[in-house]
Amino acid sequence: MPICDHCGYRWRRRDVWRKLSVQARGTCPSCGTMQYVTAKSRKRGSMYMMLVFLILIAQALFDLPLSWSITMLFVLFFILMIFVIPRVYKLTSEQEALY
Numbered sequence: 001m002p003i004c005d006h007c008g009y010r011w012r013r014r015d016v017w018r019k020l021s022v023q024a025r026g027t028c029p030s031c032g033t034m035q036y037v038t039a040k041s042r043k044r045g046s047m048y049m050m051l052v053f054l055i056l057i058a059q060a061l062f063d064l065p066l067s068w069s070i071t072m073l074f075v076l077f078f079i080l081m082i083f084v085i086p087r088v089y090k091l092t093s094e095q096e097a098l099y
């Protein structure tokens, strides 16, 4: 789980979903300091999103039904949100440029 760079509070999974999944920043539930997802974490997170393209390529190559792709995308989304993103994200007190 991400740890606050300011106070050392370990964020809960629910906090990560609510605050970090959309904007990649949010106030620490413990100390209220604005925390940002590090650039390195955001890059790693987006690498996992490349799996979406693999699913779409697999559908095109093997002529799989659209319902299969939609189901796989939902499964992938939940796996990423529940298991991967909370472990990949690291926090910093200062916003970092991606490049």
Ligand SMILES: [Zn+2]
Binding pocket: 004, 005, 006, 007, 008, 009, 028, 029, 030, 031, 032, 033
């Ligand atoms: Zn804090």
